[in-house]
Amino acid sequence: MIKSEAIQNLLARFESIACEYEGVECWSARELYPILGYAKWQTFENVLGKAKEACQNAGVETSNHFTGISKTILMPKGASKDIEDFMLTRYACYLVAQNGDPRKSEIAFAQNYFAVQTRVAEVIEQRLLDYDRVQARHKLAETEKRLSGVLYERGVDDKGFGIIRSKG
Template sequence: MSKEIEKTASGHQSPFERIKRINDAGMEYWSSRDFAEVLGYDNYRNFDGVIEKAKLSCFNSGNRIENHFVDVDEMVIIGSGAERPIKTTLMSRYACYLAIQNADPKKEIVAHGQTYFAIQTRRQELTDGRIEEERRLLLREEMRQHNVQLMSAAKLAGVIEPKDYAIFQNHGYMGLYGGLKRDDIHQRKGLKKSQKILDHMGSTELAANLFRATQAEEKLRRDDVKGRDAANLTHHQVGAKVRKTIQELGGTMPEDLPTVESIKKIETKKRKQIGTNSIPEKVEAKK
């Protein structure tokens, strides 16, 4: 096994990269059987304890175990040529990182694996972070536009005064957030009075609210809803429908999703990047 480590150090592919698998959706994963073999566990039962500790670490870190560890039965060929099922756990890159942290530290390959998965997991986190930022920017802008359209539809229904529109908005929030009004959500998320709820939502929560806003607007117009009470009821019903869909899909309720940094910071960072990237073009133009 030390030879494999030497090869990796000299630029060859890591043994952990060689056992990586890709599913039909293009997602990477590792088999616990392959993983145990690379780590030098001759008896797979000894590696079962490592997997269980890794699952506990996953849970304690606030992540869903089923998102990173999937227990399956794999068919293998035995000496007679027949097949029999064996217990296997399919693991994400993060799951591998947790497993390697709980493996036998006396094994030389474990130290190599800890370094490999720490680096790769951090790279993935950075990539995922950039994708999440782009999603938030897109969805937040969509929310701005559709809130204007929702306000227009509500106005046609008879929601005219600003205080009435605030009540109308609260009905949508109450439907989606299980009875919580805007101020309740604000308090639950730990936000200051000057901070806007939508600016501190992750992409999942923004998407749920965007669906609420677009569907409420369409229903108000399609059903030609008239009257403030009818508009409020419509908005509440739409929000409740979106909430029920999230429940049926096994998703996290919006009020339980984490509060994230203000999107204003991401917008500022984006503007700076655009400004930095445009400098060479201005210099070139002067030439």
């Protein structure tokens, strides 16, 4: 079992490499793979491939979550080299975690982390929808009060008000 301080360390490392790419919160796959316990990029590329396939199989546009970019790295003796990287959305990171090696404690952490983050997002979205619904009900109640006041002033009785209300 992964210890509390290790969890805090992984969380801090994961959040510290987050960046904004074209207005979207993203993570560099090259920076992410060592945090997830992978020693070699080539091994992690297999996980990326599975995650992309899962994204595609879910009917989601892969390029919206796995954006290929090129990075320049410094080589020994002052040379530089362009390498392939991917900017991963939070959803892409979730898919990477789901397709990673669950025997790695870092992957197990990431799987739980994204399950919780997904649930938090769902709860927030539901609360926003509930708030909007309550606000709409209040507005409807106020509008109906004003309408009934105007209708009663004009001599419409309860039966007439019911007919008007049922017609919309």
